[in-house]
Amino acid sequence: MHTRSAADxxxxxxxDVRVGRAEWGHPHTVRQATEDLLRLAxxxxxxxxxxxxxxxxxxxxxxxxxxxxHLAGQAAVTAAVQLRNARRTLH
Numbered sequence: 001m002h003t004r005s006a007a008d009x010x011x012x013x014x015x016d017v018r019v020g021r022a023e024w025g026h027p028h029t030v031r032q033a034t035e036d037l038l039r040l041a042x043x044x045x046x047x048x049x050x051x052x053x054x055x056x057x058x059x060x061x062x063x064x065x066x067x068x069x070h071l072a073g074q075a076a077v078t079a080a081v082q083l084r085n086a087r088r089t090l091h
Contacts, residue, residue, distance in 0.1 A: 003043040006036040031090050034083055041080035048073035 013033055016022035022029050052069035055062040 003040055006039040010036045010040070027090070031087070034087050034090060038080060038083040038087060041076050041083055045073050045076035045080055048076060 010033060013022060013029065013036075017024060017029075024030060024033075048069050052066045052073060055066040055069070057063055057066045
């Protein structure tokens with residue numbers, strides 16, 4: 001539920017920036033987007049890694065999918081770490 005809320009908030013923010021109601025240069029906008037992206041990255045990492053673990057890596061039909069999901073999960077973990085670093089410097 002929180003992830004969907006964060007995604008919806010980011011979607012609204014991007015639309016607001018496009019039409020000029022918000023701007024990325026405003027510190028509050030950047031902080032809020034960073035928080036929402038961090039929530040999404042955490043949820044994405046967990047979900048992708050659980051999905052990869054649920055697939056049978058020994059089955060030829062799912063081996064490539066499991067590997068791709070695992071790599072995407074690792075990338076999401078890296079993104080979450082970098083977003084945490086950004087958040088620390090923004091506050």
